Structures are given as C-alpha cells and as structure tokens.
Amino acid sequence: MDRLLIVEDDAATALALRELLAARGYGVLCAADGRQGLRLLFAERPALMVLDLRLPELDGWQVLARARDMSDLPVLVLSGLDAVADRVRALRAGADDYLVKPCEPEELLARIEALLRRAGRREWTGDEALDELRLLPERRAALWHGGEARLSAIEYRLLQVLVRNRGRVVTTEQLLDQVWDDPMAVGRDRVKFGVLRLRRKLRAAGGPGAGDPVEVLRGVGYRFAAEGPGGP
Template sequence: MSGLLMVEDDDALAAALRTLLAQDGHDVVRAPNGREGLRLLFARRPDLLLLDTTLPALDGWQVLERTRDLTDLPVLLMTPAGAPADRVRGLRAGADDCLSKPFDHQELLARVDALLRRTDGAHWATQATGTELHLVPERRSAVWHGGEVRLSALEYDLLQTLVRNRGRVVTTEQLLTRVWGAAEDTGRGRVKFAVHRVRRKLQAAGPPGVAVPVESVRGMGYRYRVP
C-alpha cells in the first residue's frame, strides 16, 4: 500500500479524492494548508505528494520548493483551471506531473499509479544518496566520504538536480532551464564549467582514487551515477 500526502484546502474535494484514492489501495493523509503539509511531509515521509498550488499559510509553490530541498519523492501538482502557465512553472520548479482543475478522477488515478511505478523509493536529504553522498539543504552543501563540500547556491542546485534524477541523463538544456532559469540567456559552456567545479570539489573531499559520482555523457548531458 502506497502512502500519499494530499495538501488541499477544499474540504469537499479533499474528501472525494481521499475516498477515491483509498478505494484504489492508497493510504492517504490530508493537510488543509501548506504549513501543515510540510509538517506531515517530515513526519510521514510519504511515497507521493499530491499538492494544490492555491493554499493558505504557505502556498503550493513554497511547499514544492521546500520539498525539493529535502527529497526527490514524486509530486503531482494540482493547478487552477485556465492557468497553463502554472503547469510550465510547476514542471520547471520540480513537479513530476501536473493536472488542471477540474480533472477526471480516473485520469488522476492513472497519473498517480504511473508516478509510483517510475520511482524506486524517495531519497531524503537526511539519508545517504548513493553510498557516500549526503545533501545538506540547510547549509546548501554536500557530505562526501565524511567531508563537507561547500557549494555555491548555483552549484548546490546543480548537484541536487542531478541527484534527483539519479541514474538518468539530464541534458545541458534541461540544466540551463532548471538551474539557471533561462536557457537562452546562458551559454552551454557555463554548465560545463559549473559541473567541473562540483566534480573538483567532490574529488578534493573524497579519498584518493575514488571516482566522483557526477559524470558527463558525451553529446547528451550529465548524470549522477548510482553506485
């Protein structure tokens, strides 16, 4: 049984979705606002986050940003009707999928099941990612073989993006969009140089002869290699 956290302030919609998801075999916990959503995220560590963007206390965008500092668990974002720009914003901010309200309930179930099938369990910032790498979001740094690696904000975002997509190639264009925010304004050489800086810092912190887990894939992009 998969554990789902639903952050939704509409009581009627939340009740209907909770019943629907429970009937599909999911254990659902609901938070009515963003602040409670983050509290339950820490406490429950769910398998998937179902997140509304329009929330009291903290909105969905703030919850998504904080979530991505902590974990790579799948996030399905629920956006208002008639707001296609929110879908683009959500995907760029780290959501794995987006649905615009009102949506078909069977489509929601299908998307939830698809996201859960594509993941092999969420990694959290307080857990080891791979064998010896830990991300430390509160200091925007990493721990590699017991040594702390100080990173700039950009370097941390770059490493976090690669770790979040561990085992998969992230293209240079995707990194430009997700880390720098505007691919057309940034040269591809900056990505190469930033990756080189991250690799050099990890190499300096690790034991001699141990390969760093960030690698380039010729003609495609970069990948965090799962040990």
C-alpha cells in the first residue's frame, strides 16, 4: 500500500489523520514542521503529501514551492485557511487539491484516492507528432518549435488530451474528467491554472515568434490550434 506524508503541526490533527489513513491500509509518515516535512519527502519518497499551510520553521507555501521544484508527487493542501485567495494561491503554486479544515473524513479519503489514481496511471505513448510539436513520454516532455518543455504529470496529460482533440474545443468539465479524474467537476480552478502553467512552459520552450498553441475560449473551454501534417 502507498505511503503518505502528513505535514501538520497540530498533534491532535496529525494523530487523527494518521489513524484514519492507517485504518485504510496506508503507510503514514508525519512531520510537525516544514523542514522535517521536506527531509522526509526527499528521503522517503512518499506517494502523496497532505500539507498544512501554517507551519513552524518553513511554512506550507515554502514547502509546496520546494516540493514542486523537485517532485511531481500529488499534494493535497489541508488547511484552516478558507479564503478564496488562499485556495487560488495554492492551486497556482502547484497544489493538486485543497480542502478546508475541518473536513469530512470520507471526503478526504476520496480526494486522496482520486489523486493516487491519477498519479498511478500509465503514461500515454508519444504517438502524436505535429509539424511544431512532438511529445516525449520517456522524458515527460514536449518539443515545441524545437525547444524542450519539461512537464509535470498533470501538464503532460493535459497537453495530450488537447492534442488528441486538436482543432476542437475541450470543455473545462471534460478536462477535469479526463486529466484530473474528477467527473463531478469539483475544483474548476485547477484547470485554469494547469493550462496557465502549460502555456507558459510551451511559450518559453518555443522562444520568440513560436506563438501559443492553446487557445482559451472564456466560459467554454480550451483548444489546441496548431495543425499537424494531416490538418487539424
């Protein structure tokens, strides 16, 4: 069974999470501050991290930033901060999901299971080749106008879905279902910020004049507009 890392400074909350997850068969690692959390993250390589934001030593924002520099593991933020600005900031920084404390145990377990399913999916093959773009599944990267963009697991799947539907609009709901395994379309901001990060990486890889292949149709969805040898 997967091992999970809980980074939580409240001892009672950490104990409750440990018991809940252990009862479902997960191995559980616990850290009471941000520095210890990062040490365990890089030493033990857990399958998922449950991260509080208000932590001693290093706060959760710093832990999330450093984790994203080094790893694509799923991160579920579990925080008492319930402002929309905090949720948006966490998703933009690379969190995969966000729950406000206190939450229902079954919802937490369901979110964790969904994140682990997505992380455990077999990567798609790199059979899509366009004039300007080539997917490199062995490196989880894309060549855009000759420049390489290294992508996270979510960004790679997002690009794959858009390319397979090139020329057609893919709605936010469809992307949540196919990329985030979220058929109930909860957490729509994840799509917006996932696409934002993908577009930035492709623009940086392609350089000046390469353009942006992902069109944003506000209120509708997204479309990969670049054409391949056989047309759109």
